[in-house]
Amino acid sequence: QKEVEQNSGPLSVPEGAIASLNCTYSDRGSQSFFWYRQYSGKSPELIMFIYSNGDKEDGRFTAQLNKASQYVSLLIRDSQPSDSATYLCAVKEGGKLIFGQGTELSVKP
Amino acid sequence: SAVISQKPSRDICQRGTSLTIQCQVDSQVTMMFWYRQQPGQSLTLIATANQGSEATYESGFVIDKFPISRPNLTFSTLTVSNMSPEDSSIYLCSVESLGRAGSDTQYFGPGTRLTVL
Numbered sequence: 001q002k003e004v005e006q007n008s009g010p011l012s013v014p015e016g017a018i019a020s021l022n023c024t025y026s027d028r029g030s031q032s033f034f035w036y037r038q039y040s041g042k043s044p045e046l047i048m049f050i051y052s053n054g055d056k057e058d059g060r061f062t063a064q065l066n067k068a069s070q071y072v073s074l075l076i077r078d079s080q081p082s083d084s085a086t087y088l089c090a091v092k093e094g095g096k097l098i099f100g101q102g103t104e105l106s107v108k109p
Numbered sequence: 110s111a112v113i114s115q116k117p118s119r120d121i122c123q124r125g126t127s128l129t130i131q132c133q134v135d136s137q138v139t140m141m142f143w144y145r146q147q148p149g150q151s152l153t154l155i156a157t158a159n160q161g162s163e164a165t166y167e168s169g170f171v172i173d174k175f176p177i178s179r180p181n182l183t184f185s186t187l188t189v190s191n192m193s194p195e196d197s198s199i200y201l202c203s204v205e206s207l208g209r210a211g212s213d214t215q216y217f218g219p220g221t222r223l224t225v226l
Binding site: 032034036042043044045046049088090095096097099100101102 | 140142150151152153154157199201203213214215216217218219220
């Protein structure tokens with residue numbers, strides 16, 4: 001059974017702090033990894049994708065991938081209250097996305 | 110990224126009836142998908158909508174319950190048939206298109222919020 005696991009949270013961080021969101025996956029053959037942000041009542045919005053081991057930075061967001069450990073993470077620097085949302089990790093397998101259950105992030109002013 | 114619209118945005122239906130959800134994309138895309146998101150849950154893939162052929166359904170989903178059409182490269186419909194309260198969910202259309210730096214990424218429509226009484 002191919003799985004993607006995330007801590008459901010909620011994860012609460014103060015404004016300005018770094019939020020760290022983690023995801024593990026079971027299929028060693030996975031090659032593509034995605035992070036989506038979903039505000040309450042809205043559809044998922046793609047914020048990052050990563051294919052290679054290491055870090056990938058885009059503005060305040062950094063995705064980290066470690067294929068040997070089957071681990072992908074998302075760091076949000078200088079967290080803002082507007083970052084409060086559910087973050088979904090997704091792994092592409094056989095052309096399809098497998099989603100984790102999502103981590104709820106709350107950024108307190 | 111492609112611009113995706115869905116109709117209706119929400120509906121309240123009686124059990125035993127059927128609802129057809131439409132998904133329209135502003136550009137031709139090769140892959141279109143339908144997902145379900147039950148309250149408080151993550152996304153579950155229902156099926157891949159194939160242009161010109163029958164949809165490919167995931168385990169636990171069948172064509173009689175969720176018939177799908179895809180007559181061209183920009184449009185698809187999902188029908189939720191013989192509805193029960195357990196079908197109350199958000200239904201999301203997704204497309205895969207060539208995004209930034211040549212990546213194949215999926216983008217989601219705004220969703221259809223269905224409540225079955």
